[in-house]
Structures are given as structure tokens and as C-alpha cells.
Amino acid sequence: MDWKLELVAVPVSDVDRAIAFYTDGAGFHLDHDHRVSDEVRFVQLTPPGSACSIAIGTGLLDVPPGAAQGLQLVVDDVEVAHEELTRRGVEVSEVQHLPWGSFVFFSDPDGNGWAVQQLPPR
Structure with missing residues (x-):
């Protein structure tokens, strides 16, 4: 049986600011932006080429x-x-070049931390 990670929730304080960061800055695709109710807003964004998305919202x-x-x-x-x-x-x-890969790091406007890795040759 395959177990696929397909959605990770990322906590943000300002949904519209986060959408702008992840689409305009990080280049993610905006898949969904749905207001379920006055209290719940669900936004799904996916990095290019990824099978896993992030969810932000209220x-x-x-x-x-x-x-x-x-x-x-x-x-x-x-x-x-x-x-x-x-x-x-x-x-x-x-x-940063390390034995287990090369990395760059960034954070979104709320401080959620990201690493971008290039795997080493196998």
C-alpha cells in the first residue's frame, strides 16, 4: 500500500499576505481559495511539480x-x-554545500521555515 503525503497545513496570520508571498515570491500555484464560513477559509497552494500542497487559511x-x-x-x-x-x-x-546536499533557506512573512535542497549525486 502506498502512503502519500499530499497536504501540509502552514499557520499564517494574514491569509492574503501569505497567498501573495507563496504565489508571487515562492512561485506556488494557487489551487483553491474557499470561504467555508465566516470563521473558516481554506486556501491550497502547490509548489511547481510537487504532489504535496500546503493549506493556509483561517x-x-x-x-x-x-x-x-x-x-x-x-x-x-x-x-x-x-x-x-x-x-x-x-x-x-x-x-550551503553539505555532504547530504546543497541547501538554501527562507521563511515566509510569519516565520514558517523552509529549506530548498539539491540532493547529492548518488
Whole structure:
């Protein structure tokens, strides 16, 4: 049996600001933006080429904005990813080359922490 992770909730304080960051800055695709009720808004965004999406909104989580840490994206070329994020206005770390891969790091406006990894040659 396959077990597929397809949605990760990310706590944010301002949904519209987060949508702008993830679409305009990080390049995610906006899949859904649905107001379920006055208390609940569900927004789903997906990184290009990913089978896993993130969910942001109101009334979804009972954790503080910025609590999501260690979220990770994997790319073929971390240098190109660094250039693209920088060009889009995202504050991103310098590329770090480690034995288990090359990385850049960034945070969304609430402080949710992301890593972008290029796997080492196998």
C-alpha cells in the first residue's frame, strides 16, 4: 500500500499576505481559495511539480503563525532555485554545500521555515 503525503497545513496570520508571498515570491500555484464560513477559509497552494500542497487559511489550525519549521522542497539545481527566489524578492540564504546536499533557506512573512535542497549525486 502506498502512503502519500499530499497536504501540509502552514499557520499564517494574514491569509492574503501569505497567498501573495507563496504565489508571487515562492512561485506556488494557487489551487483553491474557499470561504467555508465566516470563521473558516481554506486556501491550497502547490509548489511547481510537487504532489504535496500546503493549506493556509483561517479556522484551520490551533497553533501560532510561524510554528511550521523544517518544511523542505527538493530541486534539481539549488543555484537556479536561489536565483529564482531572489529575483522574486524572497530573502533567501546563501547556498550551503553539505555532504547530504546543497541547501538554501527562507521563511515566509510569519516565520514558517523552509529549506530548498539539491540532493547529492548518488
